[in-house]
Amino acid sequence: xxxxxxxxxxxxxxxxxxxxDERQVASYMTKVMGWMxxxxxxxxxxxYLVYTTPSLQRGLFGNDIIFYGILIAQVAVVFIMSGVINKxxxxxxxxxxxxxxxxxxxxxxxxxxxxxxxxxxxxFGLTVVIFLVMAAYxxxxxxxxxxxxxxxxxxxxxxxxxxxFNLFMKSSGIDYIVSIVGVVIFIVLTxxxxxxxxxxxxxxxxQGTDEKSDRIQKFAIYGALMLYLDFINxxxxxxxxxxKRR
Numbered sequence: 001x002x003x004x005x006x007x008x009x010x011x012x013x014x015x016x017x018x019x020x021d022e023r024q025v026a027s028y029m030t031k032v033m034g035w036m037x038x039x040x041x042x043x044x045x046x047x048y049l050v051y052t053t054p055s056l057q058r059g060l061f062g063n064d065i066i067f068y069g070i071l072i073a074q075v076a077v078v079f080i081m082s083g084v085i086n087k088x089x090x091x092x093x094x095x096x097x098x099x100x101x102x103x104x105x106x107x108x109x110x111x112x113x114x115x116x117x118x119x120x121x122x123x124f125g126l127t128v129v130i131f132l133v134m135a136a137y138x139x140x141x142x143x144x145x146x147x148x149x150x151x152x153x154x155x156x157x158x159x160x161x162x163x164x165f166n167l168f169m170k171s172s173g174i175d176y177i178v179s180i181v182g183v184v185i186f187i188v189l190t191x192x193x194x195x196x197x198x199x200x201x202x203x204x205x206x207q208g209t210d211e212k213s214d215r216i217q218k219f220a221i222y223g224a225l226m227l228y229l230d231f232i233n234x235x236x237x238x239x240x241x242x243x244k245r246r
Contacts, residue, residue, distance in 0.1 A: 024211060028201045028220065029139060029194075035094075035224030039101040040231065046105025051112040060106060067107070074103045081225065090217035097225050104232060111239060119244035126242070127235040134187050135227070138194030149192030155185045175240070182237035190230045197223035 050056045060067060077100045085093065111120065138145065159178045166174045200219055201211075209215055 042101040043105040047109040050109035093218040134190040138191035152188040186234040
């Protein structure tokens with residue numbers, strides 16, 4: 001995340017030193033979750049549209065330049081948004097989030113062609129349960145999750161390297177191990193990101209930022225993007241482990 005976004009929010013003891021209306025915090029986190037859910041709805045709506053439209057399938061998967069161009073654009077949007085989050089307004093942040101959710105819908109539409117729909121629904125439900133449990137833990141716990149979250153980030157870099165290496169090795173064993181480790185990593189990141197989002201709100205409001213300000217609103221959208229990434233990646237890893245291919 002952006003350094004300014006992380007400023008002074010790693011210490012969960014901040015919650016003990018501020019007189020905060022818990023209803024305000026809960027309302028803010030509900031808003032974050034609402035934006036995340038909206039992003040997921042866009043993504044899976046787009047994926048389903050591609051799945052049911054053969055012409056879109058041919059245009060998307062029949063041209064490597066288009067498909068990999070979309071993948072590169074996805075990565076670019078996240079890095080750009082992270083880099084400029086303190087300079088843009090909430091409208092721009094929302095637009096970038098919608099663009100990212102749309103691009104993701106195009107790329108993951110391939111899973112609907114590779115896996116049985118019933119299997120996708122099952123894994124999606126499983127992902128929702130795991131995600132909500134870990135998000136609730138991150139919201140409630142007084143334990144500082146910074147250390148374990150940082151370890152998860154390093155682990156994430158590790159599985160990315162392993163995945164790239166396995167593009168050449170094509171080992172099902174390595175793929176299976178990467179998926180298992182990936183599930184653990186995104187479970188941890190879900191809890192940590194939830195805690196960081198909550199603490200960011202606590203920090204901002206403690207500095208006098210109006211909870212209805214544009215700054216608070218754009219951080220809610222940015223937080224939604226972080227949780228969206230955790231959810232999507234957890235879903236894909238679980239699908240790799242438990243999904244039933246066509």
